[in-house]
Amino acid sequence: MMYTRLWHDAHIDVWASVLPPLLPEGPRVWLEIGSWEGRSAAWTLDNLLTREGDELHCVDVWSRPDVEKNWDANVGSRAIKHKRRSVEFLLGDKRRYCGCYIDGSHDAPDVLADAVLAWRRLDVGGVMIFDDLRLQHPSNLVGRVNPGVAVEGFLAAHSTRLTVLHRGAQAIVQKRRE
Numbered sequence: 001m002m003y004t005r006l007w008h009d010a011h012i013d014v015w016a017s018v019l020p021p022l023l024p025e026g027p028r029v030w031l032e033i034g035s036w037e038g039r040s041a042a043w044t045l046d047n048l049l050t051r052e053g054d055e056l057h058c059v060d061v062w063s064r065p066d067v068e069k070n071w072d073a074n075v076g077s078r079a080i081k082h083k084r085r086s087v088e089f090l091l092g093d094k095r096r097y098c099g100c101y102i103d104g105s106h107d108a109p110d111v112l113a114d115a116v117l118a119w120r121r122l123d124v125g126g127v128m129i130f131d132d133l134r135l136q137h138p139s140n141l142v143g144r145v146n147p148g149v150a151v152e153g154f155l156a157a158h159s160t161r162l163t164v165l166h167r168g169a170q171a172i173v174q175k176r177r178e
Helices: 007-018 039-047 065-074 086-092 108-121 147-157
Strands: 029-033 055-060 080-083 097-102 122-130 162-167 171-175
Touching: 007 039, 007 162, 007 171, 029 039, 029 108, 039 055, 039 065, 055 086, 086 108, 097 108, 108 122, 108 147, 122 147, 147 171
Parallel strands: 029 055, 029 097, 055 080, 097 122
Antiparallel strands: 122 171, 162 171
């Protein structure tokens, strides 16, 4: 495996305890918005999407060739790669998902758009994971708004439609029947 960053490793214990009991019995289709080098994708494939017919759809712009090369080496044909902007993908996507991991952008307006559009594709009982609730932007990202602002706004706006399962550096929620 070729990883330059192991950001996902800090969340493995929570994911491993919270997610497996919530997965449906039938084929599982999962969406990952923002995949970088594929660390979270590889973990998801190895631990959650282990049955015949399960699918992982990874959406990223992969603007750096070295990062995309690492994703190809780490995940490759085990997932379905969508190299495009998440909003473009989500506006044209008709699939239903049992889970969605949102980690594509580090700017609140983008995170909110991803959350709203992905929520419409999420099955009742499905889980949505938000990354970067506590991200503090370095000085080279002046002008961006912390993703946590978007996540907290989304959670408040959908408070009667979801159950918060975990809240820390990430938030994990489950979609309830409306």
